Amino acid sequence: MDKLIIKGGKPLKGEIRISGAKNAALPILAATLLAQEPVTIANVPHLQDVTTMMRLLGSMGVHLSVDDHMQISVNSSGVENFYAPYDLVKTMRASIVVLGPLLARYGKAEVSLPGGCAIGSRPVDIHIKGMKALGAEVEVENGYIKASAKKRLKGTDFLFDVVTVTGTENLIMAACLAEGQTILRNAALEPEVEDLARFLNTLGAKISGAGSDTIIIDGVEQLGGGHYTVLPDRIEAGTYLVGAAMTRGHIKIKNIDPTIMSAVLSKLREAGAEISQGDNWIELTMNQDRPKAVNIFTNPYPAFPTDMQAQMMALNTVAEGVAVVTENVFENRFMHVQELQRMGAKIELKGKSATCWGVEKLTGAPVMATDLRASASLVLAGLVADGETVVDRIYHVDRGYERIEEKLTQLGATIRRDS
Ligand code: EPZ
Numbered sequence: 001m002d003k004l005i006i007k008g009g010k011p012l013k014g015e016i017r018i019s020g021a022k023n024a025a026l027p028i029l030a031a032t033l034l035a036q037e038p039v040t041i042a043n044v045p046h047l048q049d050v051t052t053m054m055r056l057l058g059s060m061g062v063h064l065s066v067d068d069h070m071q072i073s074v075n076s077s078g079v080e081n082f083y084a085p086y087d088l089v090k091t092m093r094a095s096i097v098v099l100g101p102l103l104a105r106y107g108k109a110e111v112s113l114p115g116g117c118a119i120g121s122r123p124v125d126i127h128i129k130g131m132k133a134l135g136a137e138v139e140v141e142n143g144y145i146k147a148s149a150k151k152r153l154k155g156t157d158f159l160f161d162v163v164t165v166t167g168t169e170n171l172i173m174a175a176c177l178a179e180g181q182t183i184l185r186n187a188a189l190e191p192e193v194e195d196l197a198r199f200l201n202t203l204g205a206k207i208s209g210a211g212s213d214t215i216i217i218d219g220v221e222q223l224g225g226g227h228y229t230v231l232p233d234r235i236e237a238g239t240y241l242v243g244a245a246m247t248r249g250h251i252k253i254k255n256i257d258p259t260i261m262s263a264v265l266s267k268l269r270e271a272g273a274e275i276s277q278g279d280n281w282i283e284l285t286m287n288q289d290r291p292k293a294v295n296i297f298t299n300p301y302p303a304f305p306t307d308m309q310a311q312m313m314a315l316n317t318v319a320e321g322v323a324v325v326t327e328n329v330f331e332n333r334f335m336h337v338q339e340l341q342r343m344g345a346k347i348e349l350k351g352k353s354a355t356c357w358g359v360e361k362l363t364g365a366p367v368m369a370t371d372l373r374a375s376a377s378l379v380l381a382g383l384v385a386d387g388e389t390v391v392d393r394i395y396h397v398d399r400g401y402e403r404i405e406e407k408l409t410q411l412g413a414t415i416r417r418d419s
Pocket residue numbers: 022023026094120121122123124125126127128162163164165166167306307329330331372373400
């Protein structure tokens with residue numbers, strides 16, 4: 001199993017380019033199931049999860065080809081099965097987003113329940129409730145969601161009990177080909193949801209309000225083809241900015257829209273970072289100062305993202321002062337705490353909050369990744385720790401970070417992959 005070996009103590013300095021957003025690329029790839037004509041998608045990140053989604057679509061009969069710029073050409077005219085098997089879905093819960101497009105275009109879908117993961121039970125009850133509201137028949141048996149629609153799906157006025165990103169995405173896709181108008185209320189506002197809607201509108205969908213909590217979809221008969229470029233990954237960008245803050249460095253990240261990172265940038269400024277920005281770049285310097293500890297409350301967009309919680313906790317472990325990190329979105333997203341404690345972090349867990357007392361130095365240690373963002377926080381901790389940190393099970397990292405060791409090496413870190 002691959003490991004990352006990191007020798008701490010060097011401030012991150014230099015420039016890197018941010019890759020396309022994983023959490024936009026995945027639903028956009030699934031949405032190609034709706035396209036009657038060929039589609040090309042650019043700026044797709046080269047990640048394990050993207051490979052898994054392409055394998056899943058390929059197993060249904062979708063034809064996909066990738067050029068050496070990771071531009072993906074997709075032709076879904078040959079889909080002959082509507083099945084998402086457990087052995088693929090268990091490695092990537094986001095597979096659930098094939099449910100909506102399969103139902104909308106083919107009137108049937110058999111998708112394995114994703115099951116829980118390290119950060120929580122991750123139910124999909126709202127996805128199912130939404131499909132039923134659009135007129136589908138849905139049963140759950142033997143660990144599979146079995147859905148069918150004898151007639152064309154029918155537009156509905158649907159209120160989400162809980163804000164769900166992929167739930168919103170699934171329903172947008174299902175509603176695109178439904179008869180009449182669908183209104184989604186209390187919808188997720190994430191930029192990745194908006195990117196999916198922009199992509200679908202490129203194919204001829206009629207979606208308005210994406211990026212707000214009320215999304216209106218006027219169903220059309222069919223969707224054509226087109227070309228689309230995936231938006232940059234705000235979580236990858238935030239992760240490198242936190243790394244620069246923790247190591248008291250100075251970096252510039254390119255190909256990122258700062259306006260979708262307000263919550264993260266304001267917390268980094270509160271921690272003492274000096275940040276300047278342009279239309280598609282952000283520069284951060286600590287002026288060699290130690291970061292100050294900052295309180296964090298994760299909540300749906302535009303509040304502070306849960307996907308940045310572990311990274312900001314890593315910053316707090318070496319910051320000046322005491323801070324409390326409260327995780328409001330997932331019930332078990334503190335798996336990184338015990339690993340950070342092994343590196344000398346002073347953290348106390350109580351319910352959904354973690355109190356961190358900043359220490360001058362962490363010490364390198366062998367640690368184990370448990371989920372995507374927890375593993376990122378351990379890599380960041382390794383960048384500042386005294387000595388060597390070995391992060392095991394880094395397949396978690398590879399799911400969400402394109403060429404992490406290359407980008408960190410580009411920023412002056414001492415890091416290598418040990419296969
Ligand atoms: C998406 O997951 C992201 N994944 C996650 O990123 C991210 O952490 C999460 O949104 C929150 O921002 C992708 O976009 C592929 P949710 P998703 O449905 O859609 C509850 C990463 O690190 N809920 O918004 O699965 C759920 O339990 C990953 O890149 C229900 O109760 O998350 C949670 O408490 C990790 N019933 C809350 O909603 C449902 O039917 C938010 O979950 C659906 C969700």
